[in-house]
Amino acid sequence: MKIQLNEKLSISKLVIGCMRMNDWNLSVKQTVEFIEWCIERGITTFDHADIYGGDHRNEALFGEALQMQPSLRENIQIVTKCAIAVPNAKNPNIKTRFFNTDKQYVLEQVNDSLDKLNCGYVDLLLIHMFDLLIDPGELNETLQQLKSEGKVNYFGLSNHSPLEFDTLQKYTDIKFVTHQFMLNPLGIQNYQNGTMTHCLKEGISPMIWSPLAGGRLFKAANPADEKMKNVLQNIRQELNLEHLDEVVYKWIFKHASNPAIVLGTGNKERIERALTSLEGPQMTREQWYKILIEAGYTLW
Ligand SMILES: NC(=O)c1ccc[n+]([C@@H]2O[C@H](COP(=O)([O-])OP(=O)(O)OC[C@H]3O[C@@H](n4cnc5c(N)ncnc54)[C@H](OP(=O)(O)O)[C@@H]3O)[C@@H](O)[C@H]2O)c1
Numbered sequence: 001m002k003i004q005l006n007e008k009l010s011i012s013k014l015v016i017g018c019m020r021m022n023d024w025n026l027s028v029k030q031t032v033e034f035i036e037w038c039i040e041r042g043i044t045t046f047d048h049a050d051i052y053g054g055d056h057r058n059e060a061l062f063g064e065a066l067q068m069q070p071s072l073r074e075n076i077q078i079v080t081k082c083a084i085a086v087p088n089a090k091n092p093n094i095k096t097r098f099f100n101t102d103k104q105y106v107l108e109q110v111n112d113s114l115d116k117l118n119c120g121y122v123d124l125l126l127i128h129m130f131d132l133l134i135d136p137g138e139l140n141e142t143l144q145q146l147k148s149e150g151k152v153n154y155f156g157l158s159n160h161s162p163l164e165f166d167t168l169q170k171y172t173d174i175k176f177v178t179h180q181f182m183l184n185p186l187g188i189q190n191y192q193n194g195t196m197t198h199c200l201k202e203g204i205s206p207m208i209w210s211p212l213a214g215g216r217l218f219k220a221a222n223p224a225d226e227k228m229k230n231v232l233q234n235i236r237q238e239l240n241l242e243h244l245d246e247v248v249y250k251w252i253f254k255h256a257s258n259p260a261i262v263l264g265t266g267n268k269e270r271i272e273r274a275l276t277s278l279e280g281p282q283m284t285r286e287q288w289y290k291i292l293i294e295a296g297y298t299l300w
Contacts, residue, residue, distance in 0.1 A: 136171035
């Protein structure tokens, strides 16, 4: 159930993604109970970003729970991200989305995240997107400062190409411990562009976001999505599984990089199902490739 990202940091193989937390309509007490329920099941890692819910809102919802029950902090790992600047009330002058990895901006965002999360440090900070205007030397200084101040324990990247990842890694002796990016049967670009293989080269476990294509898999709103749904349904029957999401999770888990999956649901029944997908029958190579090919991968 655990993935060791380095000698000191391990995360759970299933991570609770908090991007949609503001839609879950939980009271503070219910959020505390939800976090406890996850911990009891070995799900100890929670994925945030400064922009989730808009201007740190979801971090604040989580932070209220930590304030009500401070002992939760020692049993969980908190991941957060920064570098996407979006228009919001705090920055009325920002009219357009852009990426920002300037030192002052990153430090301010991390301070705000810690403030809203009600904790002194995060376990893992990810640079959310590759900033084309990045100064990699300045980023190194920023990360070193956050580490030496004890505000961030470890660092990773999100949504970078292998070249972008390697370039930033070259400028710092802080080893990026993970790479978070999208992968699902309706979106396999990170197989096609070598990002999954790059994880093997770097010896890192990726964190996979939108494993169910944001729920699009269940809607099958166009003929291509419908065809994929049918392929998944056939494999579900062959494996004698109850639900489609179990097939998808098994498909993602099969890669040798030992991926973690960042779940997008707060629905306990669906989370339980994700847990059962860690056990039971394994997908064959043929079934696995059938999904990849249906997703548009050309073998030769
Ligand atoms: N690094 C990045 O750039 C990045 C980008 C996007 C997301 N993320 C992270 O990844 C996490 C997961 O992303 P995601 O939310 O897009 O994940 P997802 O699992 O692909 O999608 C979740 C959505 O699917 C729905 N769903 C789940 N199971 C379903 C089922 N059996 N039938 C119908 N609908 C179902 C959920 O609805 P219910 O809530 O009703 O279950 C929810 O609306 C986020 O919370 C965030 O932490 C990171």
